[in-house]
Amino acid sequence: MSGGHETAERSDSLGIADLAVERTKERFPETDADAMSIVLWLHRVANVITYDLESSVHRPRGLSWPAFRLMFTIWVSGTMESKAAASQSGMSRAAVSSLTNTLDNLGLVTRTADPSDKRKILLDLTDAGRVTLEAALRENNVQESKWTAGLAPDEATELVRLLRKLGDVATDEWVNLRD
Numbered sequence: 001m002s003g004g005h006e007t008a009e010r011s012d013s014l015g016i017a018d019l020a021v022e023r024t025k026e027r028f029p030e031t032d033a034d035a036m037s038i039v040l041w042l043h044r045v046a047n048v049i050t051y052d053l054e055s056s057v058h059r060p061r062g063l064s065w066p067a068f069r070l071m072f073t074i075w076v077s078g079t080m081e082s083k084a085a086a087s088q089s090g091m092s093r094a095a096v097s098s099l100t101n102t103l104d105n106l107g108l109v110t111r112t113a114d115p116s117d118k119r120k121i122l123l124d125l126t127d128a129g130r131v132t133l134e135a136a137l138r139e140n141n142v143q144e145s146k147w148t149a150g151l152a153p154d155e156a157t158e159l160v161r162l163l164r165k166l167g168d169v170a171t172d173e174w175v176n177l178r179d
Helices: 002-009 015-025 033-063 065-077 081-089 093-105 127-148 154-171
Strands: 111-116 116-123
Touching: 015 033, 033 065, 033 127, 065 081, 065 093, 065 116, 065 127, 081 093, 081 116, 081 154, 093 111, 116 127
Parallel strands: none
Antiparallel strands: 111 116
16 A cells, blocks of 8 residues: 555656546445556556657657657658548647648648649648658657666567557447447
């Protein structure tokens, strides 16, 4: 029990995770504590890592985390329709539209009408955008390596396997999960 209290003494969002599960379980005994712990820790760790990457790698380049995500999505997939970019980057179409305006003004992304359907907008990286993204990607990976350095190679492989398995749930329609 002292581990929970030691954890609770931490002032950051990670420190309160175990305490949050413990308190919820006390007040709602039917709580699936394992499920809550997994999702809470996954969410909180992802947020801390994202904050670190954004503040140490992307903000110094004048980019936000969403800008990096969108540019990375375009870099991986190549020229793409904005609706597909939104879907693949996990953003709303409105967010991609607004972000595209900013990145276009910075000379990092181009927008052109789809020749086969002028209502659709195609996004691509400019040469400057590609250079910026690739430099950010390299530095981003250095930080990722620091975050994962504490894992043995077999642990890293297992974590990826488990995350993919958890991600498979998302390929089932989310609404089917809401019984």
